[in-house]
Amino acid sequence: EWRRVFDVNVLGMYLATRAVAPFMRRARRGRIINLASGTPYKGVPMFMHYVASKGAVIAMTRVLAKELGGDNVLVNTIAPGFTLSEGVLANSTQVEQLSVEEWKRVFDVNVLGMYLATRAVAPFMRQAGAGRIINLASGTPYKGVPFFLHYVASKGAVIAMTRGLAKELGGDNVLVNAVAPGFTMSDGVLSNPVQLEQLQEVSAKARVLVRDQYPEDVVGAVLFFAGEASSFITGQSLVVDGGAYFN
Secondary structure (H helix, E strand, C coil): CHHHHHHHHHHHHHHHHHHHHHHHHHHCCEEEECCCCCHHHHCCCCCHHHHHHHHHHHHHHHHHHHHHCCCCEEEECCCCCCCCCCCCCCCCCCHHHCCHHHHHHHHHHHHHHHHHHHHHHHHHHHHHCCEEEEEECCCHHHHCCCCCHHHHHHHHHHHHHHHHHHHHHHHHCEEEEEEEECCECCHHHHCCHHHHHHHHHHHHHCCCCCCCECCHHHHHHHHHHHCHHHCCCCCCEEEECCCCCCC
């Protein structure tokens, strides 16, 4: 199991990077976006293989930033954490039933983890005089979804951080934006039957484009913020949810 997780999260990322790096060097430009996690900074128990593999991803990111360097390659370690896949949102919870420990845990993953990842790459981006930070938020703060206050508030904090960082880093030509997906059929969600039963059908029916949302639906927005087409855009949040919310 340990080797399987490392093969997917670390070896797979290395092989993909090795394949594209020569072309980026010749073109003297490129973007590498590594999906890490806030868990290595916290030492989350019971998932040692996952936490260690994501720690390796962060270490690889820092090495690549130095090796490929300049303003040619963006390295972004921002990640959504694994709150959903752990089943934190498996059951709706009224505000008076939320524990302080659960509130802190969700904020540690979704807010503190994102801050720590940003802090790790910001010096390299400042030095290069260029960079893109793409934060994965959520559409829930815009809609005010009930019974998940800890999650909704943490994603609202991500949107606020995006705006604050955009002003703080803009002078160094580092652009900071957020993508806010709707309820997405990720591996973590698909492995949680309670969550699927509660949210899948109601989420799909609330959209103008009435179907399930998949991770592939979010890729285009991330690539847009990473590319030249968004070179004069910063501090913005793009909702990607099939038309459930008009921002």
